[in-house]
Amino acid sequence: PGVSEGYPGVSQVMSHGYFQHGGVTFPGLLYSPRSLEAAREFPVEDDDVFNVTYQKSGTVWMLEILSLIRQDGDPRWCRSVPNWDRGPWLETLLGLRRARANARPRIISSHLPVHMFPKSFFGSKAKVIYTVRDPKDVLVSLFHFARIFRPYRDPGSLGDFMDKFLQGDVPFGSWFQHVRGWLQLRGRENFFWISYEELQQDLRGSVQRLCSFLCHPLSPAALDAVVTNASFAAMSHNPMSNFSLSPGFILDQNRGPFLRKGISGDWRNHLSPEQSRRFDLVYRERMEGPPKNPSGDT
Numbered sequence: 001p002g003v004s005e006g007y008p009g010v011s012q013v014m015s016h017g018y019f020q021h022g023g024v025t026f027p028g029l030l031y032s033p034r035s036l037e038a039a040r041e042f043p044v045e046d047d048d049v050f051n052v053t054y055q056k057s058g059t060v061w062m063l064e065i066l067s068l069i070r071q072d073g074d075p076r077w078c079r080s081v082p083n084w085d086r087g088p089w090l091e092t093l094l095g096l097r098r099a100r101a102n103a104r105p106r107i108i109s110s111h112l113p114v115h116m117f118p119k120s121f122f123g124s125k126a127k128v129i130y131t132v133r134d135p136k137d138v139l140v141s142l143f144h145f146a147r148i149f150r151p152y153r154d155p156g157s158l159g160d161f162m163d164k165f166l167q168g169d170v171p172f173g174s175w176f177q178h179v180r181g182w183l184q185l186r187g188r189e190n191f192f193w194i195s196y197e198e199l200q201q202d203l204r205g206s207v208q209r210l211c212s213f214l215c216h217p218l219s220p221a222a223l224d225a226v227v228t229n230a231s232f233a234a235m236s237h238n239p240m241s242n243f244s245l246s247p248g249f250i251l252d253q254n255r256g257p258f259l260r261k262g263i264s265g266d267w268r269n270h271l272s273p274e275q276s277r278r279f280d281l282v283y284r285e286r287m288e289g290p291p292k293n294p295s296g297d298t
């Protein structure tokens, strides 16, 4: 199925358990038109902190960092509560229920494009942290993820999957639309964006910048504790952060771990020079020039 023309609020049932809502594809397992409408109507509180990404851009990494900052570097919360309860997913009914029950200030995660985000956010003081990642690495990470995440269709070959990714014909829609849409919020006081690559290059400095955005200063020792406990190795060993507790009908971990490699530039091991060139061409076409509609699509 192709990407629909997009009538916000109108869902279209599609084959293979996918459906469309707001012009974006979602899998029918975990997500539903009802859950997406509930997310749109979610009553945001001024002290909410939203961890927003296009999928596979470092969502659970940022969630770990935000959890640790909230606890002043103390890892006990991260070691005793699964990440999906610490920073529940806004677009699932289970996540929404958990978000409503969690103590404030809440951390809430979301992959929603900006045009599907809670309406009440836009008049609030709630904060959004938006993490972006090199889209070629997102593609490769998503390709592997689609093979273990049961709600998604098998991706087939990387070449075919790349075509779908570039067309936005994948769950959560177009990377280009997502990034352009969200980055239009740059300059707002309650919007902060950072890249996966910056986190890789300077985690301590990145945490410091996050702390100042969150108005949550940390001592040097607490800062060190955040950096240590949010490392790929620490998260991989923590069952509350590595998804090993996910039920098999959601995540088939016999085919690979959720925390796969945790590096930048893995696309070089997967994309041919020709595929990479084709990707660059589409990237330039989609990312240059003004967005063509209010939702940020190009």
Ligand code: A3P
Pocket (backbone or CB within 6 Å): 053, 054, 055, 056, 057, 058, 059, 060, 061, 137, 140, 141, 142, 144, 230, 231, 232, 233, 235, 258, 259, 260, 261, 262, 263, 266
């Ligand atoms: P790879 O598949 O390239 O390894 P998301 O949480 O948005 O689904 O993103 C998952 C990606 O972030 C995976 O990428 C995962 O390994 C990576 N990741 C998670 N925690 C990380 C960490 N502490 N350091 C580096 N990468 C991390």
